[in-house]
């Protein structure tokens with residue numbers, strides 16, 4: 362017993378990486394209900410992470426976020442370990458992927474993925490050699506500053522990659538993209554997809570709905586999950602019923618903006 366204590370003291374306190382509950386849900390075909398976080402502050406993200414959702418999305422594409430603000434939100438969300446904080450990167454840049462992952466982001470969303478080769482490059486950027494080319498650092502927030510002893514060997518197990526399908530090329534290649542090892546979710550970006558299909562911001566258009574269905578079919582055909590952002594309850598329920606499982610059902614921005622609009626309107630004519 363004394364030797365163990367001595368050994369542990371010598372090695373420092375050893376930890377295990379937390380299980381990615383969202384990845385478990387999606388791999389079991391179960392829905393994961395999420396909330397989009399666009400307000401780019403640790404406080405608002407902490408408020409949302411405490412709501413009981415299965416995941417949140419910290420948006421690095423359309424929100425005034427940078428590496429530091431995203432790490433601060435990851436720290437804030439850490440108070441609620443049953444809520445997985447996914448981070449959307451602004452692009453598929455391998456260096457950004459490295460920085461975000463070292464900062465503790467292990468569930469990533471990458472916008473506008475169009476080909477299987479692009480998806481393979483993203484998976485490689487998330488993976489250490491020999492599977493990939495993620496730069497090695499001995500200690501960072503991702504491995505609890507060196508306290509998760511086996512992190513580098515097991516990191517891939519808890520990683521989740523959601524690639525966004527947001528244009529007709531991505532839709533056409535969706536099955537090939539879904540087949541790429543390491544891709545876990547085909548995530549539809551309804552705003553960009555409808556815009557790129559000629560009906561800006563209108564994913565309800567029949568030809569866009571057909572494209573969304575084909576992405577769902579492609580994902581499920583490869584045994585992968587499909588996801589979407591659906592801030593209208595009726596849409597979210599319909600997509601969940603259809604088989605989407607990674608579904609964002611609202612956003613901090615929408616809740617605050619519409620909620621404050623409605624509150625003022627109850628007391629003041631606009």
Ligand SMILES: O=C(O)C(=O)C[C@H](O)[C@@H](O)CO
Pocket residue numbers: 420423525527549550551552553554590
């Ligand atoms: O294309 C989309 O829609 C998305 O990817 C989601 C938006 O970018 C999100 O910021 C809500 O507008």
